[in-house]
Amino acid sequence: MIQYAKYLIQFFLILLFQVIILNxxxxxxxxxxxxxxxFVPYIYPLFILLLPFELPVWALLILGFVCGSVxxxxxxxxxxxxFALVLIAYLRTNVLLALLPRNIKEYKQESxxxxxxxxxxxxxxxxxxxxxxxxxFYIIELWSLNNIGYLMLKILASVIxxxxxxxxxxxxxxxxxxxR
Numbered sequence: 024m025i026q027y028a029k030y031l032i033q034f035f036l037i038l039l040f041q042v043i044i045l046n047x048x049x050x051x052x053x054x055x056x057x058x059x060x061x062f063v064p065y066i067y068p069l070f071i072l073l074l075p076f077e078l079p080v081w082a083l084l085i086l087g088f089v090c091g092s093v094x095x096x097x098x099x100x101x102x103x104x105x106f107a108l109v110l111i112a113y114l115r116t117n118v119l120l121a122l123l124p125r126n127i128k129e130y131k132q133e134s135x136x137x138x139x140x141x142x143x144x145x146x147x148x149x150x151x152x153x154x155x156x157x158x159x160f161y162i163i164e165l166w167s168l169n170n171i172g173y174l175m176l177k178i179l180a181s182v183i184x185x186x187x188x189x190x191x192x193x194x195x196x197x198x199x200x201x202x203r
Contacts, residue, residue, distance in 0.1 A: 030070075030073075030074065030075075033070065033073065034070050034090065037066065037067055037069055037070050038067055038070070038090070038093060038094070040066070041065065041066055041067045041094070042094075042097045045063060045064055045065070045066065045188075046063060046097065046098060048063070062177050062180055062181040062184070063181070064181055064184040064185040064188055065094075065104075065156070065157065065160070065181070065185060066185055066188050066189055066192065067090060067094055067104075067108075068107075068108055068111055068152065068153060068156050069149075069189055069192065070086075070090055071083060071086065071087050071090065071108060071111060071112050071115060072111075072115070072135060072148070072149055072152060073134050073135060073136070074086065074134060074135075075132070075133065075134045076119065076133055076134065076135065076139075077131065077132075080112075080113065080116055083112040083113070083115060083116070084109055084112050084113060086112065087105075087108040087109040087111070087112030087113075088105050088108070088109050090108055091104040091105030091106070091107065091108035091109060092104075092105045094108075100164070103160055103163045103164060104160065106159065106163065107156045107157075107159040107160040107163070108156065110155065110156070110159055111152045111155055111156045114152065114155065115152065118148055118151055118152060119135060119148065122140065122144045122147060122148055123140070123144075135148060136193075136197060137193060137197055138197070145193075146186070146190070149186065149189055150182070150186055153182055153185050153186060153189070154178075154182050157178050157181050157182050157185065158178050161174060161177050161178050161181070162174065165177075
């Protein structure tokens with residue numbers, strides 16, 4: 024029960040940080056005459072990425088929908104965050120199966136982390152799913168592929184910034200880990 028309380032607290036802290044701080048900071052990496060896409064880094068998918076290995080896919084889908092719906096409520100984006108988060112919740116187990124050296128059932132009472140996966144595998148796992156999330160979200164948001172360069176820049180800048188923020192989060196809030 025205490026473990027579930029930990030994830031509930033983590034859910035609220037990540038969402039509060041996203042809603043209160045990140046949603047109010049619009050980033051623009053540099054200014055050029057044609058303009059660079061303004062974007063918001065989204066770290067709230069980290070909640071789904073850090074859930075325990077043994078959580079069944081149906082539970083991940085429900086939690087992804089709830090978390091995405093909360094974000095949609097705060098950002099007035101009808102279903103866009105929910106769709107993108109449910110998609111990565113669905114893909115999460117398959118990505119982990121591809122990266123894990125052992126069977127996923129052998130990881131009892133563990134969550135994907137730097138400690139369980141190592142830095143490189145965890146960052147590949149995180150980057151891949153964040154890239155999918157952001158790509159889907161921004162394609163739905165723009166709903167056009169007319170300006171593919173603009174879309175790609177927006178996705179790339181947002182993914183890089185989000186991964187940097189996630190790395191900072193992991194360095195600040197994860198336990199000491201020996202190098203693998």
